[in-house]
Amino acid sequence: MVKTAVILAAGMGERIRERTGDHPKGFLLLDGKPLIEHSILKLLDAGIESIIIGTGYEKEAYEELAVKYPEIECVYNADYETTGSMYTLYKLKDVIKEDFLLLESDLIYEKEALNIVISHPCENVILASKFTNSGDEVYIEADDNQYLINMSKDKQVLNHVSSELVGITKLANATFHKLCSYLEKTVKDFHKMHYEEALVSIAKEIAIFVQQESNIVWCEVDMEEHWQRAINFIYPLIKEKENVVQKVNRKILLNPGPATTTDTVKYAQIVEDICPREEAFSDVMEFVADALTAFVANLEDYTTVLFSGSGTAAVESILSSVIRDDALLIINNGAYGERMCKIASAYGLKFYNFISPADQAINLRLLETFIQNSKLKISHIAVVHCETSTGLLNDIESLGQLCEKHHLSLIVDAMSAFAAIPIDMKEMNISYLAASSNKNLQGMAGVSFVVANKEQVESLKNARRRNVYLNLYNQYAHFKATKQMQFTPPVQTLYALKQAIIETKWETIEGRYERYSKSWETLIEGITRLGMKHLVDRKNHSKIITSIIEPSHPNYNFYEMHDFFYERGITIYPGKVDKQKTFRVANIGNISSIDMEKFIDLLEEFLNELKEPNESEKI
Known part of the structure; x- marks a missing residue:
């Protein structure tokens, strides 16, 4: 096991000098403690016994740190102003005696990053992550077996960009000394090189494995933008991850929310x-x-108005608060379009129930003709973006264009799409959008919310109130004035939602949808192999929730299948489609394609266990 760590800390940090002043950037304070000290404590906790710091600019700061931590040895690069990081590493060749971890002094990272690299079976390992889009990234090109080919800050010089360098590397002692010898003999100006370039120079001769970890949280601090990202986003996320004291028994929820968290x-x-x-x-x-x-x-x-309640509370708030004397047109192509009709009916609203097939795209020409020929003046169209009963994805962008053409406002129930499928309310001409905390946001159930155009919400000020708790304008105005909900909020659920939002930002909505889509492809390939079919075809599918047609076997019973999966840690959901026997599988939440493979394997096992009916059961 690796017992030595090397930290490169000679740089001048000129791009963030306004913040650091006369201190090295490794001494920026997080919770009253320098960045590098956070790193040192994590290294010691991971079993590192010796830490060698290559110093340069303001070396005295690191030497004082070495007094506090006897495990530290400082080695000074007097030429730090004119040399690169590789030369600082080269200066350590006489004190490095064994395999070691190589880190940079300006890294903020979770301790799991060290565990991954230390325990990796390969002796030379570079830790890589997904793309952070933070600026100043070092991109990695690896071969099909995940061995290093090239690294550069310029994507154009790479044939294929596979991941991003984190700045934590494990090197065998023999590899390091071969590297030093190689540079001495073949590279005239290697003292100006950075260590990344040096590693690339020997990658053809010595295998260096690239370990990509998409969920590792980290950042480096080279400029003010990095620092702001670190203190406002990365460091709080790391603290939350590291404060988990005990793993919770994990369940795979394939129901359409609440999702696995x-x-x-x-x-x-x-x-x-x-x-x-x-x-x-x-x-x-x-x-x-x-x-x-x-x-x-x-x-x-735009603004967001928060409510305590399920997603239906947000939908009801919009419909009951926004619709006045004119009519509402509800596009009904599933159970949740039907639910909007029930809400409108309960409040006595004028509305049209525009019924569209549950497994097909909306016929926009027919819809426009309906609008043009309606006897009542229509002011709003309401639609479910991803119909949770089937997985049908309605084309809200085209609906937004249609609303703009006819001077209508668009209301979108985005419950099963928000935070997975990218939405731009302004570009899509959406006035009101409803969603909740417990689906693609991967939070806990209990918070619903309305994202609304501010001007349109303000126009509701003098509208007649149909209710108290769910009145959209009252809740909006109260929060605007006080930063409070009118009535008691679900405190713990909101703390969880804050954390879920931070994790969503880290993964990105596009990255989350990519993960969901991979799980969906695994699901579809699996059920197809088993001879099963799903209701909505690929071109109209959300890749979020899938309505699967039930087996026709006489011994099949959904609730028996549900219990079979539940006993094995997986939850599935009954269908919600009229005139068609289906069950639903969602691929949202903190799950992966590996979880979906497990589901398919168990589904195959369940289907194989269905026995032929007894003679008495045969007709």
């Missing part, structure tokens, strides 16, 4: 007791509201 989201609910009227909690709600808005719209023109 991370342990960090679960543990985010464990907070000290707080009155929700305190300013500290108001700040939590403001963070949540602004972040939810930013996922789908700009903060200048």
Whole structure:
């Protein structure tokens, strides 16, 4: 096991000098402690016994740190102003005696990153991540077996970009000394090289494995933008991940929400007791509201109104608050379009129930003709983006264009699409959007919200109130004035939602949908191999929730199948389609294609166990 770590800390940090002043950037403070000290403590906790720091600029700061930690040995590169990081590493060749971890001094990372590299079976390993889009990235090109080919900050010089360099590497002592010898003999100006270039120079001769970890949280700090990202996003996320004291028994929820959550989201609910009227909690709600808005719209023109309740509460709030004397047209192509009709009916609203097939795209020509020929004046169209009963994805962009053409406002129930399928409310001409905390956001159930155009919400000020708890304008105005909900909010659920939002930002909506899509492809390939069919065809499918046609075997019973899976840690859901026997499988939440492979394997086992009916059962 590796017992030595090397930290490269000679750089001058000129791009962030306004913040660091006369200190090296490794001494920027997080929670009152320098970045490099956070790293040192994690290294020691991971079993590292010797830490060698290659110093240069303001070396005295590191030498003082070595007094505090006897495990540290500092080696000075007097030529730090004119040399690269490889030369600092080269200067350590006489003190490095064994395999070691190589790190940079300006890294912020979770401790799991060290565990992955230390325990890796390969002796030379580069830790890589998904693309952070943080600026100043080093991109990696690896071969099909994940061995290093090239690295560069310029994507154009790489044939294929596979991942991004984290800055934590494991090198065998023999590899390091071969590297030094190679550079001495073949590279005239190697003292100006960075260590990444040097590793590439020997990659053809010595195998260096690239270990890509998509969920590792980390960042480096080279400039002010990096620092702001670190303190506002990365470091809080790392703290949450590292505060998980015990793994929770994991269940694979393939129902369409609530979804499987991370342990960090679960543990985010464990907070000290707080009155929700305190300013500290108001700040939590403001963070949540602004972040939810930013996922789908700009903060200048749009706002988010939070409610306690399921997603239906947000839908009911919109319909009961927004529709006045004119008619609402509800596109009904599933159970949740039908639910909007029930809400409209309960409030006595004028509305049209535009019925569209549950497994087909909306006929926009027919819809437009209906609008043009309607006897009542229509002011709003309401539609479900991803119909949760089938997985049908309705074309809200085209509907937005149709609404613009006919001067209508578009209401979207985005419950099963929000935070997975990219949405731009302004570009899509959406006035009101409803969603909840417990589906693609991967939070806990209990918070619903409306993202709305500010001007349109303000226009509701003098509208007749049909209810109290769910009145959209009242909730909006109260939050705007006080940063509070009108009525008691679900405190712990909102803390969990804040954490879920941070994790969504880290993965990105595009990255999350890519992961979901991979799970969906695994599902479709699996059920097709087993001779089963799904209701909605590929071109109209959300790749979020799938309505699967039930087996025709006489011994089949959904509830027996449900129990079979439940006993094995997987939850599936009954169908919700009239005139068609189906069950539903969702591929949302903190699951992967590996989980879906497990589901397919168990489904095959269940189908194989269906026995032929007894003679008495035969007709």
